[in-house]
Amino acid sequence: MFSEMPERTRLATAGAQATVASNLQRQRGSEQLKGNIFFALLLLAVAFALIGLIALIVQSAIKGAPAFGLNLITEGPSTINPEDAGFRPAIIGSIYLILGVILLVVPIGVGSAIYLEEYADGTKWWNRLIELNVQNLAGVPSIIYGILGLAFIVRGPLDLGFILAAGSLTLALLVLPTVILASREAIRAVPPSIRDGSLALGATQWQTIRRQVLPASIPGMATGVILAVSRALGEAAPLLLVGAAQFVTFNPQPFSADGYSAMPVLIYNYALRPQDEFRVLAAAGVVIMLIVLLLLNSFAVWLRNRYEQQW
Amino acid sequence: MEARDALEMARGIGADKPPRSLRSSSPRYGEKVIKYVLVACAVLSVLTTTAIVVSLLVPTIGFFEQVSFGDFFSTESWAPNLEPPSFGVFNIIVGTLSTTLWGLLVAIPVGFLSAIYLSEYASKRVRKVVKPILEVLAGIPTVAFGVFAVTFLSPLVGDAVPGFIKTPPFAAGIAGLAIGLMIVPIISSISDDAMRAVPGGLREGAYALGAGKFTVSTRVVVPAAISGIVASIVLATSRALGETMIVLLAAGKSPNLTLDPGASVQTMTAFIGTTATGDIATGTISYDTIFAVGVVLFVMTLVMNMISIRLVRKFREVYE
Secondary structure, X not given: OHHHOOHHHHHHHHHHHHHHHHHHHHHXXXXXXXXXXXXXXXXXXXXXXXXXXXXXXXXXXXXXXXXXOOHHHHOOOOOOXXXXXXXXXXXXXXXXXXXXXXXXXXXXXXXXXXXXXXXXXXXXXXXXXXXXXXXXXXXXXXXXXXXXXXXXHHOOOOOOOOOHHHHHHHHHHHHHHHHHHHHHHHHHOOOHXXXXXXXXXXXXXXXXXXXXXXXXXXXXXXXXXXXXXXXXHHOOHHHHHOOEOOOOOOOOOOOOOXXXXXXXXXXXXXXXXXXXXXXXXXXXXXHHHHHHHHHHHHHHHHHHHHHOOOO | OOHHHHHHHHHHHOOXXXXXXXXXXXXXXHHHHHHHHHHHHHHHXXXXXXXXXXXXXXXXHHHHHHOOHHHHOOOOXXXXXXXXXXEOOHHHHHHHHHHHHHHHHHHHHHHHHHHHHHHHHOOHHHHHHHHHHHHHHHHOOHHHHHHHHHHHHHHHHHHHOXXXXXXXXXXXXXXXXXXXXXXXXXXXXXXXXXXXXXXXXXXXHHHHOOOOHHHHHHHHHHHHOHXXXXXXXHHHHHHHHHOOHXXXXXXXXXXXXXXXXXXXXXXXXXXXXXXOOOOOOOOOHHHHHHHHHHHHHHHHHHHHHHHHHHHHHHHHHHHO
8 A cells, every 4th residue: 555655645644653652652551561561471371270170180080099090980989998989870770860960851841942942932920930931040059959859859849759750851941941952052053044034935934943943043942951961960059958878878869869979979988988998989979970071072063163054 | 006905906807705714714713722731731831830839838927926026037046847946047057148148258259250251351262261160150050169178278278278167068158159159150250141242332432532442441441331240240249149969068067157167057948958858747837837938948049039130121221
């Protein structure tokens, strides 16, 4: 741009630019110092968070290292021989719990999201009530869901007793709002023109949802479901209240009243014991959980990037 | 041809037939059934809330038939399982406030400054790496933070500052540190979104007036995004209030009416978590106490959540 100008103009512009720049530079002497200190603080904050994360992962790995081995997966808990103890019943319990959560939460969560996005008239008070209610439920502490599970599912109206299925149901209610919110986002990302096109060709509303909206929003929903499930997998607090017993040495069954266990609960129980051998076991359990959760999360991110549609 | 003429002609052609309706030709009961099934799914979430409220309130009413309001909301000692029992709930409310406070003292500066960095300073590439890593923190189970706090942070702080932790390894400040680490991503992620929603024009205006990056960030972007930032902090507070596993492992279980970070405290969640395990008999006063404490916790977090939902909606309205 400068090369097209006459020489005099170019020089004048460059001179003016330099003057302005140096003027501004001079004025901002203290400003710049403040700016640099601020920038250092910002880096410090980010570094603190990252170091915290790294410390947690590395420390768990180092602390848990003596317990690493197949024992962790194949053996049950033992108070006598902590060296040979493992997590087998808790792993099986967690798998059952999560399968139950998926079975419950996917149809109900996606159904609610479809209703709120595709059918509900947002100006009606009852639909606003449902929306506000879902947002609020997402922020209710997990231990309150434990209380709900204890009073309503284990005892009270449903009266299932302290069985694994009651734990599944409690966890499902806990993550349901997350699934609804994520599924709504995914459905909202499908542009209205797709629906209009389908409806204009004579498809009914459900046909439009079933054949156009849902297929296009499945990756987004799957991501949301995976993230919600990984949250359920790591939750221990509500399970304490609905009967995930401390030391179950047998493989739990979904509807048996003999008791059940879950990974985070057993980790908690190991960590509570004063002997260091159990602390080591707890750290090793944390490592197992972190690996599984990291895999789940990476899978969710991959899924989102791989199938995300650009409209 | 005028549209009306065309309409007249069309009417003339099909004069003996009634005008065609745009409604579907058959009733399509299936569509209706599906809609009602979907409505039922959505209503389930309202039922969940109702169930939470009912299951909390019914035993709480039973509780207050035996214990007076004054005895409950008092600073007397907290010993609901002893004989004679004592129900000074402020002991465990202060315990909760203590761990929350120390958590926020860690998380607000770290989360807020990280958000400014991500939104205003970081290059696109750095942002793409750092933001997901911070979000990994949000996905770590809280029991892992608890184990980390009690096996690593507590000995670390105990060695660095001898005498700081009164009853090793339990201390409200240690639990707070772990809680802080846990809620950093909530603050950084939501604040970052709020700051990025501030239109570029505001920044450019300030730069044009000669402001530096520091001034633009702190005087323009932060005030413009303040409702989102406050919302993130409120949401993080609600999460900290309700956190259970970290305080169970790292804060101990002695109800102490103190904000001292080196003291062991019992929080409301820790009380519920320790008392409600195993077969606790229904109808007893200890059983009802769980629910009375649950109500206090539920109300506190509900207020926090409502405030944060309001604030988030506000910043969405302004800029999107």
